[in-house]
Amino acid sequence: MKGADKIHYYEVAISGSPLRSTFSYHFDDELAVGQRVAVNFAGRNVIGYIAGISSKPQFKTKPISKPLESQVYLSPEDVALINWTVENYLASIGKVFDLFFPPGKLLKSNSHVIPISPELPFSTPLKMSDALKLLGKEQFQKLKSQRKLKILHSYEKKLPSKRRIKLLKLPLSIKTLESLKLTKSQKKVIDYLLSVEKATPRELMNALSLKSRSPIDTLLRKEILVLEEVEEDETDRWTIEAIEKLTAEQEHVREAIVKDFSGVHYIFGLTGSGKTEVYFKIMERVLNRGKSVIYMVPEVSLTPQLMARIRGAFPGREVRVYHSYMSPAKRQRIWLDAVNGEIDILVGTRSALWIPIQNTGLIIVDEEHDSSFYQQTPPHYDAVEVAIKKGKLYGIPVILGSATPRVERYFRAKSGEFKLHSLVNRPVGQLPELEIRDLRNNKDYIIPRKTFEEIEKTVKLGHQVFVFVHRKGFSNYVVCANCGNILKCPNCDISLTYHKHDGILKCHYCGYTIPPPTKCERCGSKALSARGFGTERVEHELQKRFPDLSIMRMDRETISNPNQYEKALRKIESKEAKIVVGTKMIAKGLDFPSIGLVVVIDADRIINLPNYDSAENAFQLISQISGRSGRGVHGRAIIQTFEPEHRVMKTALENDYKGFFETEIEIRKLLKYPPFSIFVEIIVEAEKEIQCQNAAKELYEKLVNTVKGSEILEPVTPAVKKLFGKFRMKIHLKLFDRGELRNLLKVLQKNPAGVDVIVNSNGGSL
Numbered sequence: 001m002k003g004a005d006k007i008h009y010y011e012v013a014i015s016g017s018p019l020r021s022t023f024s025y026h027f028d029d030e031l032a033v034g035q036r037v038a039v040n041f042a043g044r045n046v047i048g049y050i051a052g053i054s055s056k057p058q059f060k061t062k063p064i065s066k067p068l069e070s071q072v073y074l075s076p077e078d079v080a081l082i083n084w085t086v087e088n089y090l091a092s093i094g095k096v097f098d099l100f101f102p103p104g105k106l107l108k109s110n111s112h113v114i115p116i117s118p119e120l121p122f123s124t125p126l127k128m129s130d131a132l133k134l135l136g137k138e139q140f141q142k143l144k145s146q147r148k149l150k151i152l153h154s155y156e157k158k159l160p161s162k163r164r165i166k167l168l169k170l171p172l173s174i175k176t177l178e179s180l181k182l183t184k185s186q187k188k189v190i191d192y193l194l195s196v197e198k199a200t201p202r203e204l205m206n207a208l209s210l211k212s213r214s215p216i217d218t219l220l221r222k223e224i225l226v227l228e229e230v231e232e233d234e235t236d237r238w239t240i241e242a243i244e245k246l247t248a249e250q251e252h253v254r255e256a257i258v259k260d261f262s263g264v265h266y267i268f269g270l271t272g273s274g275k276t277e278v279y280f281k282i283m284e285r286v287l288n289r290g291k292s293v294i295y296m297v298p299e300v301s302l303t304p305q306l307m308a309r310i311r312g313a314f315p316g317r318e319v320r321v322y323h324s325y326m327s328p329a330k331r332q333r334i335w336l337d338a339v340n341g342e343i344d345i346l347v348g349t350r351s352a353l354w355i356p357i358q359n360t361g362l363i364i365v366d367e368e369h370d371s372s373f374y375q376q377t378p379p380h381y382d383a384v385e386v387a388i389k390k391g392k393l394y395g396i397p398v399i400l401g402s403a404t405p406r407v408e409r410y411f412r413a414k415s416g417e418f419k420l421h422s423l424v425n426r427p428v429g430q431l432p433e434l435e436i437r438d439l440r441n442n443k444d445y446i447i448p449r450k451t452f453e454e455i456e457k458t459v460k461l462g463h464q465v466f467v468f469v470h471r472k473g474f475s476n477y478v479v480c481a482n483c484g485n486i487l488k489c490p491n492c493d494i495s496l497t498y499h500k501h502d503g504i505l506k507c508h509y510c511g512y513t514i515p516p517p518t519k520c521e522r523c524g525s526k527a528l529s530a531r532g533f534g535t536e537r538v539e540h541e542l543q544k545r546f547p548d549l550s551i552m553r554m555d556r557e558t559i560s561n562p563n564q565y566e567k568a569l570r571k572i573e574s575k576e577a578k579i580v581v582g583t584k585m586i587a588k589g590l591d592f593p594s595i596g597l598v599v600v601i602d603a604d605r606i607i608n609l610p611n612y613d614s615a616e617n618a619f620q621l622i623s624q625i626s627g628r629s630g631r632g633v634h635g636r637a638i639i640q641t642f643e644p645e646h647r648v649m650k651t652a653l654e655n656d657y658k659g660f661f662e663t664e665i666e667i668r669k670l671l672k673y674p675p676f677s678i679f680v681e682i683i684v685e686a687e688k689e690i691q692c693q694n695a696a697k698e699l700y701e702k703l704v705n706t707v708k709g710s711e712i713l714e715p716v717t718p719a720v721k722k723l724f725g726k727f728r729m730k731i732h733l734k735l736f737d738r739g740e741l742r743n744l745l746k747v748l749q750k751n752p753a754g755v756d757v758i759v760n761s762n763g764g765s766l
């Protein structure tokens with residue numbers, strides 16, 4: 001009974017809370033750091049996490065209601081990782097704890113009452129509810145405080161059942177289908193299914209913009225369509241055959257890594273140089289020793305092709321993918337499998353990194369430069385840095401790879417912090433020939449005649465074309481030709497984008513939509529004109545010029561989930577899609593042999609963003625997208641620009657990352673940007689503009705008094721001064737000493753809500 005009557009004090013982090021501090025609670029039993037508990041916070045019953053053990057505080061504490069589970073899922077290393085993340089990214093501690101758990105209630109608990117004293121009216125354990133009924137609440141409490149009964153929580157695992165989905169299929173032959181009399185919309189349905197084979201009713205309705213389900217239902221009734229029920233997992237069985245043997249260059253890198261299998265290894269390998277295959281060979285070794293692998297990719301969009309390759313290379317292994325687009329039930333199932341050590345390879349986006357997976361032997365971060373590894377919503381953090389730290393805490397090796405390293409990390413690799421390896425040859429195909437297309441004297445600035453001709457030539461050769469456009473939508477903004485008024489979102493200080501296909505104007509930040517107005521809201525003129533362009537416009541121009549070619553658009557409007565993405569990729573693989581117009585989504589990691597030409601329509605847009613790393617991001621994007629070309633056939637890439645003399649264009653053209661790096665690092669040094677400082681952006685938000693300005697000023701003064709040896713700039717109005725209906729101000733800091741992060745955190749802990757902090761952002765913040 002030792003310890004049972006002692007009161008214990010704990011620091012508790014509150015789930016979901018934006019606050020950066022923990023709160024003191026007590027409990028009459030011992031709890032473990034990392035354990036989940038139920039507490040009352042600000043009058044609500046919420047989930048909390050034991051963040052630390054504390055001594056009895058001066059003030060009166062509230063009790064912890066109960067532990068949520070008897071099992072403690074987080075190890076001391078996991079808790080250390082949380083603390084590190086909170087300190088280095090000034091994140092809310094409760095939200096960082098939350099990252100470790102899948103959404104939804106994890107376990108179902110059962111409470112039983114155990115009789116201890118013989119004077120109780122029952123002698124065997126009773127369900128809590130029955131005991132309460134029998135004794136009454138008051139008597140129950142009294143007996144409990146006299147320790148005449150004891151409550152035991154037992155937890156029964158509630159496993160979410162596998163989700164089943166219904167897919168539409170065509171059971172008839174094409175010949176039979178052709179002989180049927182069908183309505184126009186029924187025909188559309190059939191044509192679509194002929195191209196994709198299977199689809200859920202919902203996908204089909206979205207893809208065809210059907211207003212009702214009736215054409216589908218009619219076809220089902222007539223048995224022209226059938227519904228097939230399958231388990232969700234079985235829908236993705238795309239497999240790509242494994243390669244036979246590494247090249248000498250790849251083998252050399254593999255050997256160097258396995259010989260010194262600890263710390264952080266960096267594979268700097270040109271696009272298509274076979275980094276993925278090197279990872280695979282190293283993974284094989286780890287798996288054969290009974291350990292599991294976490295394989296991180298920047299975006300969900302990269303998982304279908306990678307999974308297909310992994311299935312080919314590791315038949316029989318338990319491979320799972322985990323990302324935030326999945327249903328909560330599915331995430332929970334994978335999470336529990338991982339925790340129970342039933343997964344060999346876990347592929348996922350940054351959310352996968354936080355799964356407390358058993359027995360991890362290696363972490364791989366592919367395309368480490370990618371800005372998607374940086375979480376743009378709170379809690380902000382850089383998943384690559386967290387992966388490196390996790391490796392260190394767990395004592396397992398981490399492999400980072402990219403053709404266009406993040407400047408800070410290449411700097412660290414060169415200075416010996418990471419072990420650097422290079423791959424400079426493509427095992428198949430060759431690097432594409434790059435060409436800069438000067439747009440300055442060009443009337444047709446979207447797609448010049450010469451570009452059209454080259455697209456045509458490529459398609460005639462039987463090769464495919466990727467066309468990259470920075471933004472989605474038809475036009476970027478609508479302006480009144482009479483008074484110059486630009487139509488903006490009422491919630492955000494951002495122009496509305498015109499989407500022709502859906503016939504709407506849309507805010508890309510908050511999703512606000514309106515039908516296009518007929519006259520100017522300010523002056524009443526009818527001379528409204530749509531300017532600028534996005535993917536939809538480029539697709540439109542291409543389709544006008546090549547009416548018979550199959551052109552596919554890939555952006556967040558046409559592709560909103562991994563299933564649609566996989567289907568689109570298979571359309572590229574089968575060469576059904578001849579031209580693909582897309583955003584960043586097509587710039588990354590994809591490997592298709594028949595891409596003969598890549599066109600970057602608007603390279604300048606990225607370079608001129610007001611971020612410290614915009615040159616780096618532009619170089620990466622241009623190199624990565626052009627790197628999709630020439631993987632099997634002879635490849636070319638055309639980069640269209642109004643600034644052909646820009647250093648980013650020149651070095652990208654020569655495929656000269658090192659040249660780009662040398663200049664960039666000098667500039668960073670001069671301007672004291674990372675890696676020569678820790679660059680912190682603090683965003684203050686408020687309902688009213690004046691409140692926001694005052695709060696920013698107040699915070700600024702506190703910072704100047706507390707954070708020493710740093711450069712702190714006065715609050716400024718950011719480029720986007722209003723977002724989701726709130727006004728914003730920004731304070732920039734350059735810290736020259738990591739220790740100052742603690743002082744900064746202290747200030748922020750006293751500053752309650754309404755302050756967002758971004759440390760060393762990747763790809764900028766609004």
Ligand code: ADP
Pocket residue numbers: 243244245246247250269270271272273274275276277278427428591631
């Ligand atoms: P990266 O990840 O560096 O972009 P990948 O691993 O995707 O490169 O390789 C590019 C292409 O080259 C892939 O189609 C891959 O199958 C092929 N490849 C890589 N290594 C070899 C090899 N040793 N032998 C044959 N083909 C290879």
Ligand code: ZN
Pocket residue numbers: 480481482483484485520521522523524525
């Ligand atoms: Zn006007």
Ligand code: ZN
Pocket residue numbers: 489490491492494507508509510511512724
């Ligand atoms: Zn908006």
